[in-house]
Amino acid sequence: MLFDTHAHLDDPQFDADRDAVIRSLKEYGVSRVTNIGADINTSRQAVALANQYDFIYASVGVHPGEISGMCNEDLDTLKTLALSNPKVRAIGEIGLDYHYDDADPQKQQFWFRRQLELAKELSMPVVIHDRDSKGDCIRILKEMQVSNGVMHCFSGSAETATELVNMGFMVSFTGVLTFKNARRAVEACSVVPLDRLMIETDCPYMAPEPHRGKRNFSGYVVHVAEKMAEIKGISFDELCKITTRNAMEFYGICD
């Protein structure tokens, strides 16, 4: 059975058929999903989905691309959501994203640090988004001595993957692994120890081959698992068993 550790099933792309999509997941071998919040509104929606479906868990946080209007009250809201809903298992996705020209690195770093402090206060793992942050993301994680986290949608170098592993981090891969030009991600995956690997879809984005460019959903995590089993040179069943166990441990879920 598969665990999609990072999904956005609250996304408007699922508005027309969300319940049918979620109910179909068992047919694809998906037994658990963590739905990830990316702002206050989607964090609330993640919690609502987790409370509606027994096999969905939630993470709450504000993505670096969504922090422009963030205020202290939002931090309180995240804290209340995490404390009052037992199915909230992590803070995220949080991090740094300097990809767009209007990014404000100082402001992003401020709210990243505040949310890392919240996770520490709540003794919760963090789900990290890092895009083009030029090393600032890992530097801050080290400075704040954060070791209980996952780097999601990893597409960096093998060196960076090893650095994260040495920090105590999990490394999670999406359908990017299946892309023709994924040499770097494949190299990174090959150096991460089995007990530090997780798989995810990041749906509705990042659809793996052979569905690239279409709407992604948690059922397609099977393609990530197949590719990862091939890279690690183990059977598909073994890969599923290991990555599901890793995810259960990371999100504090008992059988």
Ligand SMILES: [Zn+2]
């Ligand atoms: Zn995401």
